Amino acid sequence: MPNRVPRERQRRRPTRSGVLLSEDLIVDTALRLIGEHGPEALSVRRLGTALGCDPSALYRYFDGTDDLVLAIADRIIGDAMVGFVPGDDWVAALREMALRVRAGYLAHPRAAAFASYRVTRRENEIRAVETGIALLLSAGFEPAVATRLYLAFIDTVLGHAAMDAAFQALPRQRREADHRAWNDVYQGLDPASFPALTTVRQVLHTMGDSSFEDAVDLMLEALAARAPGSARR
Template identity: 45%
Template sequence: MPKKVVPEAERRRRKPAKAGGVVLSERLYIETALRMLQEHGRDGLTVRRLGAALGADPSSLYRYFRGTDDLLLAVGDELAGRALRGWTPTGDWRQDLRELGLRIHAAYLAHPQAAILTASRVSGRSHEIAADEAVLGVLRTAGLPDAEAARVYHAFVDQALAFAALDAAALALPHTARAADEAVWQATYARLPAATHPHIAATAPRLVARMNTSAYPTALEMLLDSAAATLARVRAEGGVVPGGGEGGGEGGGAASCSGCSG
């Protein structure tokens, strides 16, 4: 079950602690954790190293977080917040959902080490909740019944985070390892003979052109196509009321996306 959301104001001490003239805060710890993950990976994110980086006693962390795992959940929530920052719905459900997916994917890839550790987690924090509300709002306002909105939401969120984790893992590899992996498509697959591997040989130039880039935009369009087909079927069956929701079904009112920008 998601943990209870605790507002940052309730997590702070009444008098914020200072370290080397710097006022400690939950946000400062999150930003420092992102930097340390980027530079050193998970092994660099320890209570002692965080304290050293901030010029603070290591135990200061526990004024804001239960431990490094709780800090990681906050880091994941920060990435969700960055994805939402500046986003506003346009009223075109497909454009809005596409934009949200690409923003989520990009926000995580900007911090590959953090993405690997947080993409599979559920924090129940404010930015994560705002992102979930935004996605569901787009789907329900488009006219999907609640059951279908939940189904598409599940696939949409898991797809975005799964590709974020996959692509982040590749970006987090040492440069030499990543370059070697990328070279395999040209050095091996492109040279397989049609006599033994006819299907690979036939598509090899296209594989070389595509396989070292993320498949997420393509997969996202496939998901949007599926959602559009579902929406068309629902409309054809007369299951939509103006503004979204279900006629006579559960949750007949539509959710609004206004204010979902986090």
């Protein structure tokens, strides 16, 4: 993958505190600031303060904060895919990819808010897309079909993972209040007005759980059913 930052801008440079400045260090610091203070903490000024360097030094590594956002999104993908080696079962491999993506988002729930819908144009994303489409090609799908089905799969994964991360990023009191609502509010509804909810009220508490794995499994079952000549069909 061609590097977007000229080679001379990638040399590791010491900050005022003696720390060697690098792209990885900047991304690490940005993730920490976002985790502590939210996405609004992502500014050149705050990063410069946290790194102990002149904010202008960051432009040797990134074109601006949006370029840094893309690097953060790509880091989350890369961390999630570390050690992933697809096996012979393409369905199982896609499922593991999905679980890894969710774990990556939950590790950085506040950063995941802007990571899910960006195209990073960077190595980790490119390798992940290569892997996913290759798995669908190995299942026998034609190139155009494999590409569209991968998009449907990964959009499902990213959407649900981002929603789980957004919930995780809420203050604990709000998360607990949302969970309690399924008992405090929904259990007392009028049966005549809400017969379906009354029928399932004993299990309504599960509505507070993540639907991630159910959604992924439904998508994978649909993909397996459509796979040309697949024994799973």
